[in-house]
Amino acid sequence: MISHLDDNFSQLNDFLEVLKPSKLLILVDTNTHEYCLPTLLGNLETEIPFEIIEIEPGEELKTIQTATHLWEILSGFETDRKALLINLGGGVITDLGGFVSSTYKRGIKFINIPTTLLGMCDASIGGKNGIDHLFLKNIVGTFAEPEMVFIYPEFLKTLPFVELRSGFAEMLKHGLIADENHWKDLISIEKLSPESIAPFIETSMKIKADVVAKDFREQHIRKTLNFGHTFGHAFESYFLSHGIPVLHGEAVAMGMIFETQLSFLEKLISLDASMEIFKGIKKFFPHRAIDLAGAEQLSTLMMNDKKNANGKIHFSLLSRIGEGNFDHVVSEKNLIAALNFIQYLY
Secondary structure: EEEEEEOOHHHHHHHHHHHOOOOOOEEEEEEHHHHHHHHHHOOOOOOOOEEEEEEOOOOOOOOHHHHHHHHHHHHHOOOOOOOOOEEEEOHHHHHHHHHHHHHHHHOOEEEEEOHHHHHHHOOOOOEEEEEEEOOEEEEEEEEEOOOOOOOOOHHHOOOOOHHHHHHHHHHHHHHHHHOHHHHHHHHHHOOOOOHHHHHHHHHHHHHHHHHHHHHOOOHHHHHHHOOHHHHHHHHHHHHHHHOOOOOOOHHHHHHHHHHHHHHHHHHOOOHHHHHHHHHHHHHOOOOOOHHHEEEHHHHHOOOOOOEEEEEEEOOOEEEEEOOOOOOOOOOOHHHHHHHHHHHOOO
């Protein structure tokens, strides 16, 4: 399922030799086209015909309109069901490419080659594919696993710092919900860089993969991976609707602050644990202010979260550092208190 590419990409070439797809379609954005595609093509040893499909970067392009455009391109290339789509990019490319692959002609095979830390540790693993609609994150999507995820950590050196930090939020989340030692290792990093993060990537990937293996369809324990995301997705949608998109990891960092406070207010974790988490996240991530109107809109957006049921917001919270829980319905009083906390005190 997950393979680390060596310098000549022999694992990928061997995989293609075994799979023998009728055609390769390589989905990139303008950034990965410039910085990553030359490395891939320079190491690709196959006579299978291929086409490059390029889109603009950014979460705002992860829409049904872009998906429709990609379906039309695949049709124009006379793509059959034995073709293979290679998603070369970050979370937007793997989310969108997986969605398009899993729906075109009722599904063609795809692989992910994530080029961002977010993609490597989170978005490319687990078989969740989706698009945004009406500024609601991943509100339309499928469960469909890639044939393989190929990791090439050298691609991290092509990232601007903010993209590296964005992926780091998901790594922190993995520690908080499943591995206290991983959390402590991560917050002990003094300066984020590809070199300082690299030793911990495999642990994060394994945490995500292990949880998914126990609950692919997100019926129980996989919901713990949503810690920080109920508020985080609302936060992301709020800024996207105002034409000021924020990176996913920045939104998740704010979401983890909010949902840690909820965990404390619901008497699930201690004050000391919550303060440790606040300190650890604030070490790496800036605060983005919201006003009263924004707080009210965030509350409304959280009501559209995919995990909700029976008109209630279902949060994934913490039982302690290193252990998450799920399907937690909080009191309205504590929800308001946490919104006030994130608005005024943090």
